[in-house]
Amino acid sequence: MRAWRTGAIGLAAYLLILLATFPVTRLTGAIEQRLDGVLLRGVSGSLWSGQATRVLYQGTAVGSVRWQLRPLRLLTGNVEYRVDLLDERVSGNGLLDLSFAGRVHGRDLELQLPPAELINRFSPIAVAAAGALVLQLQQFDLPGQLPTGVQGVLRWQGARLMAPLELELGDLALDLASAGDDLQATVSAGGTLGLSGNITLQAAGRYAVNLRLQPGSETGAEVRDMLDTLVPRRPGGGYQLTAAGNL
Secondary structure: OHHHHHHHHHHHHHHHHHHHHOEHHHHHHHHHHHOOOEEEEEEEEEOOEEEEEEEEEOOEEEEEEEEEEEHHHHHHOEEEEEEEEEOOOOEEEEEEEEEOOOOEEEEEEEEEEOHHHHHOOOOOOOOEEEEEEEEEEEEEEOOOOOOEEEEEEEEEEEEEEEEOOOEEEEEEEEEEEEEOOEEEEEEEEEHHHOOEEEEEEOOOOEEEEEEEEOOOOOOOHHHHHHHHHHOOEOOOOOEEEEEEEEO
């Protein structure tokens, strides 16, 4: 038992020295190949601590990223990093766990995102928006184009559209969960217009939007007239918003 413990400590010490000194630039290609859809630019530092001045994920720029090893996780057979996103548009942090078997698992991720940029990935017309958009993921895996094993929520607090129309939406929230290889977002807080329904993202890059609006009695005539112009009305009241396409 003592020999096993001594060997484990020695192996951990060797790995710490290797990670502290090995230049990460030599592994950039391997990292990009393992994290499908991730491109790293302006890489510097070591496997222990470093940064990339520009990172793209699935073609979307997420700004600069800094990483820091959490050395105690080496004793469990995993390499875990704290990752910080430092861009003015996309900021936040989370933990990435890289097992020696090649699995990439994330947890405790929180990001602040620009609402207009996310909405315009799905909207058929250009939208200007404001409010605080926060993504929180308790866990997720990164095996390919879409994360799997997702559990989390996307909150849009003080949601507001400014163009092509001005509209106060209140507080909105989507519960996020994986359904096989697809990612399902289900409305859990509908804001001032009584939003409900879901959005599905498929691993093949397709999306489907199936949302309903059920404005309450406090919704003004101007907003209702606008909805009548832009969105099909459902039998019995309310409005239906459907769309599908490729990201």
